[in-house]
Amino acid sequence: MSYLITELYAGQIERLQRSFTDDEVKSCIELTKDQSLVYGQNNDSWKTYYSRPIVPGLLTEGLITQVISDKLPGSACILLQKELIFYHPVYVGDVITAELEIIDINIERNxxxxxxxxxxxxxxxxxxxxxxxxxxxxxxx
Incomplete structure (x- = not known):
């Protein structure tokens, strides 16, 4: 479903859920050239920092933008600003739920x-x- 800006309201919530695989992490690493050892693709260096290989933050952010493009508002838009704090690592295989809630609508600026x-x-x-x-x-x- 796509919404017009006039159909949106403060407090409106949408969610999506997914898990990330080793193959998706590998594809993300190949595309971004982020060769951090914590992803554990070619060695066990991640064991120094985490109990399991982690998912790149950029890949997890993709779930957030998927909620925007598929559900809320579900229409053509551009990300103007993002402020995210990563509190806990996302491990390969974790089931992650992204929840977005509208907190402000500026009709004049869309x-x-x-x-x-x-x-x-x-x-x-x-x-x-x-x-x-x-x-x-x-x-x-």
């Missing part, structure tokens, strides 16, 4: 501000923050 909360399968908060998006059109696609 801006929507959303609170971001991501948590894992045990309820541990892994990411918290907010995003501001610009809705590019005000008609249903």
């Amino acid at each position: 801006w929507v501000t959303q609170k971001v909360t991501c948590f894992n399968q045990t309820g541990i908060e892994v990411i918290k923050g907010q995003v501001v998006i610009l809705l590019l059109n005000n008609r249903r696609l």
Whole structure:
């Protein structure tokens, strides 16, 4: 479902859930050239820092932008600002839920501000923050 800006309201919430695989981490590493040892793709160096290989933050952020593009507002938009705090590592295989809640709507600028909360399968908060998006059109696609 896609929403017009006039159909959005403060307190509106949407969620998506997924887990990340070793292959997805590998693809992310190849695309971003982020060769950090904590991802554990070619060695066991991650054991110095974590109990298991972790998922790159950029990959986890992709779930947040998927909520925006698929559900809230689910229409053409541009990410203007993001402020995210990574509280806890996301491990390969974790089931992550991204929840976005509208906290402000600026009709004049076509801006929507959303609170971001991501948590894992045990309820541990892994990411918290907010995003501001610009809705590019005000008609249903």
